[in-house]
Amino acid sequence: MTRRSAASANLAARPRAIDAVADAIVTRCAFTDTQVWIFDLDNTLYPAECNLFAEVDTRMGEFIAKYLGVPYAHARHLQKSYYRQFGTTLAGLMRVHKMDPQKFLDYVHDIDLSVVQAAPELRAAIASLPGRKLIYTNGSRTHAERVAAKLGILEEFEDICDIIACEYVPKPEADAFDRMVRRHGVAPRQSAMFEDMPHNLEVPHALGMATVLVHSAYHDHPIQLEVERWETLPAHVHHVTRDLRGFLETLKPAA
Numbered sequence: 001m002t003r004r005s006a007a008s009a010n011l012a013a014r015p016r017a018i019d020a021v022a023d024a025i026v027t028r029c030a031f032t033d034t035q036v037w038i039f040d041l042d043n044t045l046y047p048a049e050c051n052l053f054a055e056v057d058t059r060m061g062e063f064i065a066k067y068l069g070v071p072y073a074h075a076r077h078l079q080k081s082y083y084r085q086f087g088t089t090l091a092g093l094m095r096v097h098k099m100d101p102q103k104f105l106d107y108v109h110d111i112d113l114s115v116v117q118a119a120p121e122l123r124a125a126i127a128s129l130p131g132r133k134l135i136y137t138n139g140s141r142t143h144a145e146r147v148a149a150k151l152g153i154l155e156e157f158e159d160i161c162d163i164i165a166c167e168y169v170p171k172p173e174a175d176a177f178d179r180m181v182r183r184h185g186v187a188p189r190q191s192a193m194f195e196d197m198p199h200n201l202e203v204p205h206a207l208g209m210a211t212v213l214v215h216s217a218y219h220d221h222p223i224q225l226e227v228e229r230w231e232t233l234p235a236h237v238h239h240v241t242r243d244l245r246g247f248l249e250t251l252k253p254a255a
């Protein structure tokens with residue numbers, strides 16, 4: 001068992017405050033004014049437990065090791081440092097090493113999607129939401145299209161806002177959300193943002209969006225371990241769920 005999976009197993013076995021919070025919160029969903037439903041892709045629209053993003057994560061380390069000519073362990077250290085400091089590993093590589101982003105995106109997203117299962121119930125839950133639906137990702141449009149197509153949900157989305165459309169300015173930066181909002185004509189106060197990374201909900205909350213944290217046992221950022229210790233939700237996280245489909249089904253308009 002890897003160190004990460006051992007840690008996740010321990011956490012899974014322990015009663016967590018966040019579970020009680022999640023149960024309580026799911027009962028007070030309203031979303032009556034929501035006209036635009038905005039979803040992060042990785043570990044949000046597909047379950048983190050399928051470990052697809054772990055493939056991307058590994059390939060980022062491989063790319064950096066080759067690109068900088070450093071040992072893999074050092075590349076992994078840089079990868080995570082840049083992720084924490086700049087919002088994404090890519091942003092750090094561009095800022096610090098002036099790297100051309102396209103080759104990086106092509107390499108890290110060249111992954112085997114066989115672990116992603118079709119999700120017809122998720123598709124139905126998204127279809128039943130009234131209004132526009134967007135995918136907003138720090139990855140590439142190509143990656144988002146491939147994954148959403150494998151899930152069988154791509155057709156439910158009006159459009160995808162990717163890191164290239166945002167000129168490589170990543171979530172959680174305010175400038176990134178401004179670009180997304182302007183590009184897609186989104187009225188934040190009539191929008192909801194779904195994300196697996198809590199800090200990516202700070203700006204949406206400040207803009208007036210409803211925010212939903214889609215939480216899992218997958219951790220690749222210290223902030224995800226903090227979530228396990230929450231007794232109450234921080235102001236920028238309005239709702240939290242471990243089950244996106246189940247959560248969306250509670251929002252279905254009455255027949």
Ligand SMILES: [Mg+2]
Nearest residue numbers: 040042043196
């Ligand atoms: Mg994500």
